[in-house]
Amino acid sequence: MPESQFPEGFRWGVATAAHQVEGGNTNNDWWAWEHDPESPCAESSGDACDQWNRYRSDIEMLAALGFDNYRFSVEWSRIEPADGEFSKSALDHYRSVCATCLEHGIEPVVTYHHFTTPLWLTQRGGWLSDDAPEVFARFCERVTQALGDLTGRVCTINEPNVVAFVGYMLGLFPPGHSDMDECLRVQQAFIEAHRRAVDAVKSVADLPVGLTLAMSDYQAVPADDPQAINSCNEARRLMEDPFLEAVKGDDFMGVQTYSRMRFGPAGLIGPEEGVEVVEYMGYEFWPDSLEATIRRAWDVSDGVPLIVTENGLSHTDDRRRIEYVEQALQGVLRCIADGIDVGGYTYWSLLDNFEWAFGYGPRFGLVAVDRSTQQRTPKASARWLGDIARTNAIRA
DSSP: OOTTBOOTTOEEEEEOOHHHHSOOOTTBHHHHHHTOTTSOOSSOOTTTTOHHHHHHHHHHHHHHHTOOEEEEEOOHHHHOSBTTBOOHHHHHHHHHHHHHHHHTTOEEEEEEESSOOBHHHHTTTGGGSTTHHHHHHHHHHHHHHHHGGGOSEEEEEEOHHHHHHHHHTSOSSTTOOOOHHHHHHHHHHHHHHHHHHHHHHHHHOOOOEEEEEEEEEEEESSTTOHHHHHHHHHHHHHHTHHHHHHTTTSSEEEEEEEEEEEEETTEEEOOOTTSOBOTTTOSBOOTTHHHHHHHHHHHHTTSOOEEEEEOOOOOSOHHHHHHHHHHHHHHHHHHHHTTOOEEEEEEEOSBOOOOGGGTTOOOOOSEEEETTTTEEEEOHHHHHHHHHHHHTBOOO
């Protein structure tokens, strides 16, 4: 295989999440959080990118660019607006999204939980509620009954480690708590929810099912300092290892990586002097993080097949986006050359969209969105990455 050629069958996709692009998701915890004056949110999601109404043209666009799969999420609070009450019209909508993908040669990769939780569940404790894993599994079964025959792959939960740590320890995501015991309890709830969700999906349809995990390239500074190494390893064990253990035996796991985290003897330290820091996000321009996290996911999960389900760069200079992704993809090729099973690369994201507490400031999209008109304009990076997807190779 030439150095720049990806293996036959390697998949190329783009991703979005319902709350970040659909608009008007008023019945979940994030909508409430955005409108809480005490929260750190820069602004409300509002109409977002209006993809609820514009999904057909968005799917046509990503197909024309050259991608072969679309990872999107279904909004739980639309499908189950009250406990045990399911909306046929919402399920029909997402069935139409899946069908539109297939009409254009696009594999639908459906995420069942991407950060947002219905208000009816949060009002009785959210992921601290004893029955949260059970009601999530019920939701997964119902969604699979409605969409399973049109779905290519299922991602159960997106970045449960972020929801647990940022929402229940750092207090920056809903519910805005700062309690390590709660954080650990929510981690365990998500692990149970994932395992129940896998069983629920498999009881209905024979689909590949996996979990997606937020990972970072954890580095000790200095690299040979025992205290720094211990600090680094402890943080990584908290954030990643419970989930890497929990996915053993799954059909796949999604690796989601953007940068590295540096730890000194006393804990987390800031960016290295001289390294570019990504605007709004505050982390370093560090494309090598993808290779490092793929290797670690492969080792700790005992060889679960991997897919890159998120990787990308927020930047106003599109050339830097291309540079970042090209370097990251070279790392993927090195992993594959070493025998690691990496089945695809999914860029985050298709559109410039609502980036949670950061609002609309970050620009991760391959496609720019004028939110006053909702006009979509593909960037040079969209055409560049789409060309790679078509040829399955990085051109010199």
